Amino acid sequence: MSFNSIPFLCFFPIVILLYYILPGKARRLWLLAASYFFYMSWNAKYVLLILFTTVVTYAGAILLERAKEKRGKRIALSCIIVLNLLLLLFFKYFDFMLQNLNFALRLLHVQAVSSPFSLLLPVGISFYTFQSLGYAIDVYRGDIPAEKNFFDYALFVSFFPQLVAGPIERSGNLLKQLKDCSRKRLWSWDSVVSGFGLMLWGFFMKMCIADRLSIFVDAVFNNVYACGTVETVLGAAAFSLQIYADFAGYSSIAIGAARMMGFSLMENFNAPYFAESIGEFWHRWHISLSTWFRDYVYIPLGGNRKGKPRQYVNLMITFLVSGLWHGASWSFVFWGALHGFYQIAGNILKPVRAKLTKVLNLHEDSFSFHFGRKVITFVLTAFAWIFFRAHSMKLALEYIRRMFVKFNPWVLFDQSMFNWGPDRRETGILFFCLLLLLAVSLLREYKKTDLGEFLLKQDLWFRWLVFILLMLAVLVWGEYGLAFDSSQFIYFAF
Amino acid sequence: MKRFIQLMIFILLTAFCLGKAYGVLSWKDTNVSYQSCVLQLAETPNDSIDAVFVGSSHVYTGIYPSYLWSSFGISAFDMAICAMDRDSAYYSIKHLFKTQSPRVVMVDLFSLTFETHVYKEHFIRNYLTFPISEDTIPALNAYAAKDPAVSENYLDYLTRWPVFHTRYRELERRDFINDEAALAARGEYLNWAANVIEPITPPAPSTSAALSEDQLNWLKELDALCRENDASLVLMALPFQSDEDKQALIDSAFAFAEENGIPRLDFNRRLDELDLDYNEDFFDDAHPNAYGAKKICAFLGNYLKENYELADHRGDPAYGIWDEDLRYYEHRRDGDALAAASEDLEETLAILSRMKEVTAVISLEGIYQDSALYESLRILPGISEEDYNAGGKWIWENGELTLLMHNDTQAAPYIRELDDYVTLQVRFTGTRSGHGSILLGRDDHSNYEGQLSIVVYDSFLHSTLLAKEYTIW
Numbered sequence: 024m025s026f027n028s029i030p031f032l033c034f035f036p037i038v039i040l041l042y043y044i045l046p047g048k049a050r051r052l053w054l055l056a057a058s059y060f061f062y063m064s065w066n067a068k069y070v071l072l073i074l075f076t077t078v079v080t081y082a083g084a085i086l087l088e089r090a091k092e093k094r095g096k097r098i099a100l101s102c103i104i105v106l107n108l109l110l111l112l113f114f115k116y117f118d119f120m121l122q123n124l125n126f127a128l129r130l131l132h133v134q135a136v137s138s139p140f141s142l143l144l145p146v147g148i149s150f151y152t153f154q155s156l157g158y159a160i161d162v163y164r165g166d167i168p169a170e171k172n173f174f175d176y177a178l179f180v181s182f183f184p185q186l187v188a189g190p191i192e193r194s195g196n197l198l199k200q201l202k203d204c205s206r207k208r209l210w211s212w213d214s215v216v217s218g219f220g221l222m223l224w225g226f227f228m229k230m231c232i233a234d235r236l237s238i239f240v241d242a243v244f245n246n247v248y249a250c251g252t253v254e255t256v257l258g259a260a261a262f263s264l265q266i267y268a269d270f271a272g273y274s275s276i277a278i279g280a281a282r283m284m285g286f287s288l289m290e291n292f293n294a295p296y297f298a299e300s301i302g303e304f305w306h307r308w309h310i311s312l313s314t315w316f317r318d319y320v321y322i323p324l325g326g327n328r329k330g331k332p333r334q335y336v337n338l339m340i341t342f343l344v345s346g347l348w349h350g351a352s353w354s355f356v357f358w359g360a361l362h363g364f365y366q367i368a369g370n371i372l373k374p375v376r377a378k379l380t381k382v383l384n385l386h387e388d389s390f391s392f393h394f395g396r397k398v399i400t401f402v403l404t405a406f407a408w409i410f411f412r413a414h415s416m417k418l419a420l421e422y423i424r425r426m427f428v429k430f431n432p433w434v435l436f437d438q439s440m441f442n443w444g445p446d447r448r449e450t451g452i453l454f455f456c457l458l459l460l461l462a463v464s465l466l467r468e469y470k471k472t473d474l475g476e477f478l479l480k481q482d483l484w485f486r487w488l489v490f491i492l493l494m495l496a497v498l499v500w501g502e503y504g505l506a507f508d509s510s511q512f513i514y515f516a517f
Numbered sequence: 518m519k520r521f522i523q524l525m526i527f528i529l530l531t532a533f534c535l536g537k538a539y540g541v542l543s544w545k546d547t548n549v550s551y552q553s554c555v556l557q558l559a560e561t562p563n564d565s566i567d568a569v570f571v572g573s574s575h576v577y578t579g580i581y582p583s584y585l586w587s588s589f590g591i592s593a594f595d596m597a598i599c600a601m602d603r604d605s606a607y608y609s610i611k612h613l614f615k616t617q618s619p620r621v622v623m624v625d626l627f628s629l630t631f632e633t634h635v636y637k638e639h640f641i642r643n644y645l646t647f648p649i650s651e652d653t654i655p656a657l658n659a660y661a662a663k664d665p666a667v668s669e670n671y672l673d674y675l676t677r678w679p680v681f682h683t684r685y686r687e688l689e690r691r692d693f694i695n696d697e698a699a700l701a702a703r704g705e706y707l708n709w710a711a712n713v714i715e716p717i718t719p720p721a722p723s724t725s726a727a728l729s730e731d732q733l734n735w736l737k738e739l740d741a742l743c744r745e746n747d748a749s750l751v752l753m754a755l756p757f758q759s760d761e762d763k764q765a766l767i768d769s770a771f772a773f774a775e776e777n778g779i780p781r782l783d784f785n786r787r788l789d790e791l792d793l794d795y796n797e798d799f800f801d802d803a804h805p806n807a808y809g810a811k812k813i814c815a816f817l818g819n820y821l822k823e824n825y826e827l828a829d830h831r832g833d834p835a836y837g838i839w840d841e842d843l844r845y846y847e848h849r850r851d852g853d854a855l856a857a858a859s860e861d862l863e864e865t866l867a868i869l870s871r872m873k874e875v876t877a878v879i880s881l882e883g884i885y886q887d888s889a890l891y892e893s894l895r896i897l898p899g900i901s902e903e904d905y906n907a908g909g910k911w912i913w914e915n916g917e918l919t920l921l922m923h924n925d926t927q928a929a930p931y932i933r934e935l936d937d938y939v940t941l942q943v944r945f946t947g948t949r950s951g952h953g954s955i956l957l958g959r960d961d962h963s964n965y966e967g968q969l970s971i972v973v974y975d976s977f978l979h980s981t982l983l984a985k986e987y988t989i990w
């Protein structure tokens with residue numbers, strides 16, 4: 024049951040309506056039941072996995088808290104981490120490890136091993152595993168007490184708005200709110216209105232922008248050998264926007280849905296393509312994950328406290344793990360490594376850049392300077408996304424090769440770009456939607472507010488107009504359902 | 518309370534906007550001419566239909582209610598959808614019974630031969646053109662039980678938006694406005710194109726094909742439905758080039774009809790009585806054209822009069838929509854004749870002279886005076902030889918030709934709203950320059966090459982029937 028499906032559009036109003044109607048204590052149980060139902064709608068069997076993670080981290084955290092000595096706490100935490108990572112490794116990385124093993128065996132002229140399992144990646148396993156691990160580490164550090172109520176904790180792990188794609192919540196934020204929801208009246212009319220607006224915007228980003236861009240992106244990446252410079256450059260830029268609209272759209276729906284029930288989830292995207300450096304990009308992109316890595320990997324490794332060389336090693340380790348977290352493939356690992364490299368190189372070259380700024384007489388407070396930095400950061404991230412999207416290193420390298428050796432500017436003028444999926448009309452709609460995205464991103468950047476909160480402060484007529492227009496845009500322009508084309512209806516013999 | 522009222526107003530406003538959008542996006546074609554018998558039925562006064570014909574393209578190409586009306590005064594209706602299957606036929610009749618009480622329901626058995634929904638587009642035509650009602654779910658269930666593609670996308674079809682919404686790519690004027698003339702039509706597909714076909718030779722009678730349980734149940738359910746609604750069911754097979762398998766099924770259905778006292782009419786076995794001309798009366802070997810439909814309707818009209826004593830409603834204002842249907846038919850017929858004759862100037866002018874409910878612009882520019890054109894144009898009364906020699910623009914309306922202007926760039930342009938959608942602009946922009954001399958909306962029909970230009974617009978059909986230049990020399 025993905026957010027942009029008819030079942031979710033039936034499920035969510037029922038959940039929210041009963042949530043408001045039910046008395047205090049029943050609310051949490053209702054949310055828990057709804058969350059498990061939501062998760063089981065993907066694949067009922069995998070409920071055992073989330074239950075396993077929940078039980079292990081719940082019981083482990085209590086044991087950890089009860090342990091009097093540091094050693095006991097460490098053992099308990101290690102057990103929690105190992106058990107959870109084993110589960111994640113098995114379901115997400117088993118095939119990847121096997122592929123690499125077989126590659127090594129082939130080099131040694133040994134017969135390859137075939138997979139004894141047919142594994143389907145359980146939805147959201149990377150997200151809820153990290154959320155649970157974050158909780159266990161917080162308990163270990165003494166930042167929060169271990170949760171004693173199993174059902175409350177199970178709800179924290181499975182809370183449906185952010186279960187399958189984040190934001191990866193912190194126990195200090197979400198668990199407390201979930202526990203309070205039966206005592207306090209968290210809900211307010213304003214939160215419903217603002218959450219609704221944010222959800223609509225999320226649907227718009229996902230269905231009107233991301234899914235429309237994907238038509239062009241898929242055409243380019245699936246036909247790399249037919250592409251020249253123009254197609255590959257535009258394909259990389261389009262994928263950068265697609266993945267942003269897709270992921271940020273999904274996060275908006277999740278945050279909006281939670282907000283409609285009175286819960287405040289952490290911000291996950293903050294106009295990332297307005298970043299002026301790769302470091303800043305990671306402060307704005309998938310914030311819940313990047314802060315998770317910062318707090319639970321980078322800082323425990325020593326962060327920047329042990330000198331520059333060690334800082335760079337820590338950075339690289341963090342980004343390699345981050346790459347692997349995103350997908351079981353070397354291209355994801357390389358994508359992570361590239362981002363690590365960008366940051367290290369940026370750090371090392373800082374004095375050179377400062378000197379260059381002086382030599383070229385660039386004004387650091389001018390619009391052009393900041394705009395230039397934004398463009399350079401976008402180009403670097405877009406280049407890295409090629410490895411993310413290409414699925415294999417071989418394809419990614421071919422893609423980049425063609426970007427530089429197949430110069431074909433004429434395709435911008437001979438209409439042939441319209442053969443790559445979106446026709447003139449669809450391209451027009453896409454640009455209109457991207458303009459709206461830019462406007463809302465500017466709102467985020469300069470007014471420091473999301474669309475839901477912004478609309479809340481506007482007059483009723485304007486708010487309703489935006490709501491209705493967004494709904495119509497999603498319902499009409501959204502990429503969903505069965506493609507209908509009456510040209511299919513050409514039935515010459517009647 | 519204030520918030521609650523706000524919420525209610527917002528919900529109503531949203532529902533209104535979505536409803537309007539749904540109306541624009543919904544699919545409105547049941548007979549490949551962008552017309553919907555379902556919408557036409559909605560325009561029909563309650564309890565005014567006496568005879569209804571149900572079936573596929575065989576019905577809407579073979580039976581023109583306008584003929585039955587003009588010749589017999591029978592208020593008839595084609596509840597016919599392209600490739601209508603059994604489920605669609607059943608639910609069409611059920612839908613019709615909600616507002617109508619026909620005396621006779623004649624079902625074409627070609628629907629019986631559709632075992633599954635062969636093409637997605639047929640299913641969409643058959644199911645998605647029906648308004649949402651209490652029958653929607655049973656109808657969809659019936660389709661889903663037979664077609665895995667339907668059951669896999671059950672929710673999409675049930676809610677309809679996921680199927681319709683991409684129609685924004687192909688919207689036309691007729692999606693936004695009601696074409697009143699087309700809505701007055703009674704389900705028929707008007708077509709005058711004729712092709713020569715092989716004579717229809719139906720296979721020898723056979724009852725060897727056993728009807729499936731589904732097929733048998735369908736026949737029983739149709740019979741029960743008609744009995745419940747006090748209508749007489751007649752099973753028929755309109756003329757088409759059948760094969761042995763189809764004919765065996767149809768024969769078995771007729772055998773069932775005989776056993777159960779249901780009247781039957783097999784046109785394939787009564788071709789001699791129809792006197793069909795295989796050179797003139799068919800569009801293809803399964804579909805009669807307007808000339809063939811006329812013969813079939815003559816036979817059907819007599820059959821209905823003899824067996825059901827249907828009243829002659831001509832002249833009754835309550836049945837005015839059938840007069841409108843006839844008017845629609847006549848406009849389409851004249852438009853078709855005009856287009857067909859357009860290469861022959863004399864014939865074109867002769868047809869135009871008989872057309873009263875159109876607006877025509879006649880434009881003369883350049884050198885043509887020594888030709889015999891004046892004699893030809895005199896069929897449209899109102900043009901003087903002096904004006905003819907001077908050249909200019911005339912308008913033909915209600916049987917009169919009126920001079921609008923001579924070819925003078927100083928002459929005031931003639932501008933008129935022809936209907937809600939099209940504005941006519943006539944002016945002289947300079948000798949042989951042409952551009953923008955005769956504009957229908959944004960369509961330029963000026964004299965470019967020819968000395969004579971004729972533009973005919975039908976405000977009833979909202980369409981340009983003819984826009985042609987004639988080179989005199």
